[in-house]
Amino acid sequence: MVRRLPSQPPVLPGFSYVHVLGSGGFADVFLYEQNMPRRQVAVKVMLSEVVNDQVRQMFQAEANLMAQLSAHPSILTVYQASVSSDGRPYLVMELCSASLSERYRREPIPVPEVLRIAIKIGSAVETAHRAGVLHRDIKPSNILLTAYGHPVLSDFGIASTLGSQRQEDSVGLSIPWSAPEVLLDETPGSIASEVWSLAATVYSLLAGRSPFEIPGGANSSSDLMGRIARAKPQAIGRPDVPASLEEVLRRAMSRRPEHRPESALELVRELQLVETELGMPQTAAEIAMDDWALGTVADQEERTRLRPVSTGSAPATPGKRRRRRVAAAAEAYAPVGTVRERSGPDSPFSRSRSSDASPGVRRITWLLVAAALLVTTLGATAIIVIVRSLGDGIPVVSDIAAQVGSGGRVEFSWSDPGLADGDRYQITVTDQGVVSTPSLQEAPRFVVDADPGDSVCVTVTVNRNGSTGGASSEKCVDVAEE
Secondary structure (H helix, E strand, C coil): CCCCCCCCCCCCCCEEEEEEEEECCCEEEEEEEECCCCEEEEEEEECHHHCCHHHHHHHHHHHHHHHHHCCCCCECCEEEEEECCCCCEEEEEECCECCHHHHHHHCCCCHHHHHHHHHHHHHHHHHHHHCCCCCCCCCHHHEEECCCCCEEECCCCHHHHHHCCCCHHHHHHHHHHCCHHHHCCCCCCCHHHHHHHHHHHHHHHHHCCCCCCCCCCCCCHHHHHHHHHHCCCCCCCCCCCCHHHHHHHHHHCCCCHHHCCCCHHHHHHHHHHHHHHCCCCCCCCCCCCCCHHHCCHHHHHHHCCCCCCCCCCCCCCCCCCCCCCCCCCCCCCCCCEEEEEECCCCCCCCCCCCCCCCHHHHHHHHHHHHHHHHHHHHCCHHHHHHHHHHHHCCCCCCCCEEEECHHHEEEEECCCCCCCCCCEEEEEEEECCEECCCEEECCCEEEEECCCCCEEEEEEEEEECCEECCCCCEEEEEECCC
């Protein structure tokens, strides 16, 4: 396809034109030098042929929106927005590099670096969602790098809104990172579709290609759309990418939106757990909080980190089907298997429990025993500290029920132990001795697709601001042979 020449750069008061940075389907980007304060900036100027009254109104709304969102450290900063003397709207933005969009196809990017980028960009997406904004065009080329190497998400809203009015080839480049329900016109976009696009973008940074692209094969728009609709991405094919990370991305790119993480933040939490599995410090999730002024920066950063349970992961069984979380839909389950509770030393997640005491009573008992020991060495002051901490405890899930349905579908459910706003359930599945990466959700039920003859176990803990409470007893199910 023949590319058009860039448009004439406009004369902007207070700015000196330097050179062209790039061209797109509806705008050009130029390098300017701002006179005061003196700095180099990127100026995106809309093409005159796409500008009309509706576009001008949309541009003003998007400019105001970007000004609010760009306070986020991982969203491109917008300095100014206006209309040039020839009637073209423009944005003055932080000058960033687009090298990442070329680098991932040229060389393997280290897994720790990709995880760091993914968590920071995921935090930006979550922040936008909380402001009621869908990006609708998450892809590697819209991730830029600041002069200090910090990833930022660019092109909020404007590209996707105009893209729907342009010819197909102007939006075709986004097909590899568009969710199947968007490509099939089932929805113009949703949180679930943004989670899909975010996962597809992370996959691309790891694999050096989009998830449904076949190296050396047919990769036309129709070919990609057909593969995306079948939701079976190619394996990443890198020995340094852990299986748990591939599983997280595969689940986030599920064909059915209800099988994906419920928010960008949930996907971020799962990526943080992969960092911990690899022995890396967790990248902080940069999420705006209403009470930010009440605590220190260090306090906020600590609250964005997730503390996982010990998984003791065993190597994956060859040929084993991946387990996935499924929707909380009402279904009838038949007693096709044996349900058992494991609470002894054979469970890596359970603690010794008395059958005639509630979790709260058992917890208080152990704390009082600890207090008695502390009195000997530290004095009565220790008792005051421990008793005071009892009211701040994270609730513990108990009495997990399990039902086995036909086809090996196992549903685990439990009662709400008293969750507070913002609390999440952290679920860990053990299948034939293989421990999965924990997942986070709000619903008090979890469904696993198991194979006949499998032994599937689930442990549930409550996650509160990145800290986890005590683990439940491990509920296990032996799925009957067919």
